[in-house]
Amino acid sequence: MLGPEHAALFGEAGWSKDDVRRFVFDNAVNSRSELAAVGKDALSRHTRWRLPAGHPDAIPDQASASDTPDRVPALKTPSSIAVMVAGANNAGVSTVIETFGMRGDTPSIARVEDLDG
Numbered sequence: 099m100l101g102p103e104h105a106a107l108f109g110e111a112g113w114s115k116d117d118v119r120r121f122v123f124d125n126a127v128n129s130r131s132e133l134a135a136v137g138k139d140a141l142s143r144h145t146r147w148r149l150p151a152g153h154p155d156a157i158p159d160q161a162s163a164s165d166t167p168d169r170v171p172a173l174k175t176p177s178s179i180a181v182m183v184a185g186a187n188n189a190g191v192s193t194v195i196e197t198f199g200m201r202g203d204t205p206s207i208a209r210v211e212d213l214d215g
Contacts, residue, residue, distance in 0.1 A: 099183075099184055099193050099194075099195055100118075100181065100182065100183045100184075100192045100193060101183070101184075101185040101186075101188070101189050101190060101191045101192045102183055102184075102185060102186070102187045103190050104186065104190070104192045105183040105189070112159075115181040117178070118179075118181050119176040119177070119179045119181060120176050122173075122176075122179055123171075123173050123176040123179060126170075126171065126172040126173050127169045127170060127172065128170050128172065129168050129169065129170070129174050130166075130168050130170060133148065133170060134151075136144050137149070137150040138150070139151045140153065140156035140157060140158060140159060141156070141157055141158070141159045142156065142157075143155050143156070143157045155164075164202045186198070
């Protein structure tokens with residue numbers, strides 16, 4: 099979510115929303131050693147969230163099969179990034195809003211039972 103001031107800066111530099119998406123996608127990466135240092139060196143077989151390799155639900159990630167095996171992307175595709183503009187013109191604040199579900203996968207959902215019904 100870009101504040102209007104930041105969106106204006108991108109616009110003045112000639113960047114489109116697709117340019118912002120591509121930049122974020124290309125730079126939202128971690129190294130395997132960084133992930134291992136914080137206990138995020140595997141994936142959950144159910145949620146695909148990162149967790150320690152020793153966790154009972156852990157499966158290896160597929161980043162090692164990529165062209166850059168030490169670079170582990172945080173996102174699957176640039177299209178998984180929604181770029182929006184909101185806020186006051188004088189706030190100077192932008193933020194990342196995490197959505198439910200994997201970054202680019204089908205969102206995680208659970209059935210909610212209607213207790214009244």
